[in-house]
Amino acid sequence: MRPAELELERVTVRYERHGAAVLDGVSFAVGEGERVALVGLNGSGKTTLLMAAVGLAAHEGEIRVGGISLSRRTVQQVRERVGFLFNVPEDQLLFPTALEDVAFGLQRKGASGRDARERARAMLDALGVGQLAQEPLHHLSHGQKQRVALAGALVTEPSLLLLDEPSAALDPRATRGLWRLLREQRAAMVVATHDLGFAEELCTRYVVLEGGRVSFDGGDGARVRELVEGEAER
Numbered sequence: 001m002r003p004a005e006l007e008l009e010r011v012t013v014r015y016e017r018h019g020a021a022v023l024d025g026v027s028f029a030v031g032e033g034e035r036v037a038l039v040g041l042n043g044s045g046k047t048t049l050l051m052a053a054v055g056l057a058a059h060e061g062e063i064r065v066g067g068i069s070l071s072r073r074t075v076q077q078v079r080e081r082v083g084f085l086f087n088v089p090e091d092q093l094l095f096p097t098a099l100e101d102v103a104f105g106l107q108r109k110g111a112s113g114r115d116a117r118e119r120a121r122a123m124l125d126a127l128g129v130g131q132l133a134q135e136p137l138h139h140l141s142h143g144q145k146q147r148v149a150l151a152g153a154l155v156t157e158p159s160l161l162l163l164d165e166p167s168a169a170l171d172p173r174a175t176r177g178l179w180r181l182l183r184e185q186r187a188a189m190v191v192a193t194h195d196l197g198f199a200e201e202l203c204t205r206y207v208v209l210e211g212g213r214v215s216f217d218g219g220d221g222a223r224v225r226e227l228v229e230g231e232a233e234r
Contacts, residue, residue, distance in 0.1 A: 003067030004029040005160045005188035006053060011061035013048050013212075022048045024212040025061070030160075030188050037199035038192040039224055040209035041231055046192035047087060049209070050162045053190075054079050066159060083153035083187065087164040089145035098124060098140070098148045099133040105156045123151040126181055128174060143169035150178075154185065161189040167198045176201075196225055 006029065013023040023045045030036050038046050051057040053065065055075035063070040065078045086092050095101040102120035107113065124130045127147040132140060140148065146169055153161060166182075167175045179201040182189065190207075193199050199206065199221070206224045208216035216227055 002032055003064065004031050005034070005066055006030040006190060007062070007064040008049075008053070009062040011049075011052060011059050011063060013045075013052050013057050013059050015057075022212050023052065023059070023209075026209075026212070026214055027061075028207055028214060028217055030190055032159075033186060033188055034205065035182075035189045035203040036191070036205045036207055037196075037203035037224075038190055038207050038209065039194075039196070039199065039228060041228070044209040045212040046209055047164055048212075050084070050164055050190065050192055053162055054082055054084055081159050083156065083158035083161045085146075085150050085153045085161075085163040085166055087168065087192075089142070089149040092149050092152065093137050093145060096136055097134050098129065098137060098151075101137065101148060102151045102155055105152055109156060120151070120155055123155040124148070127151050128177060141169075143171075143174070146170070147174075154181075157187070159187055161185065161187045161191075163189065163191045165193055165195075166191060167193065167195050196221070196228065199224075 009027050011023055011026045012021050014021050040046055048057055052059045053063055055070055066081050068074050068078055070078050093101050095104060099117060099120055102123060103116035106116035106119055121133055124133050129144055129147045132144060150166060167178060175198060179198055182202055205219050207214055208224055208227055210231060
């Protein structure tokens with residue numbers, strides 16, 4: 001039996017040694033090909049959870065990716081299995097043009113320069129920004145940068161995608177195109193999002209965070225709406 005793509009056991013994160021826990025004893029697992037929406041209000045711990053899963057936030061407890069226990073020794077091995085989208089695309093765009101940035105991950109994995117550029121251009125086309133391949137990244141809008149960053153996360157065909165607000169700054173048409181594209185991916189996904197409509201189109205399971213703890217884990221989208229809207233009103 002294959003291990004889960006992502007497993008968290010009693011994961012706690014504190015940004016200050018004796019401060020309040022941002023994540024407090026979080027446990028759940030994501031199986032092969034499963035698409036999970038990570039839902040909660042601002043400050044509930046969604047971004048922190050994704051960062052912890054790739055070693056960008058120190059944690060207590062156990063995190064495993066594809067059966068590999070996350071530690072200082074294994075962090076690079078873990079990251080090789082993950083496609084990660086930051087909620088601020090500038091945090092992950094490193095190269096002068098969109099094409100160079102998306103091709104870089106493929107070249108790191110051994111693809112030739114020509115093959116990497118061809119595959120990068122195809123992914124940019126799939127996300128509706130192929131015409132921007134040679135544009136300087138600093139000329140692009142936030143939404144365009146978001147799609148370029150997502151292309152970089154998808155192009156290496158990782159087994160696990162961790163996506164932080166992937167539909168942010170997209171218009172309705174682009175949002176529809178995005179969830180359709182993501183549906184075609186074979187990777188397991190954890191999608192942190194405030195957009196419940198987007199989550200309902202893409203995901204079959206919801207993990208709701210409230211105050212750094214899991215308050216719901218299941219497939220009932222209507223119940224999730226009730227929980228999130230009720231929390232927002234308090």
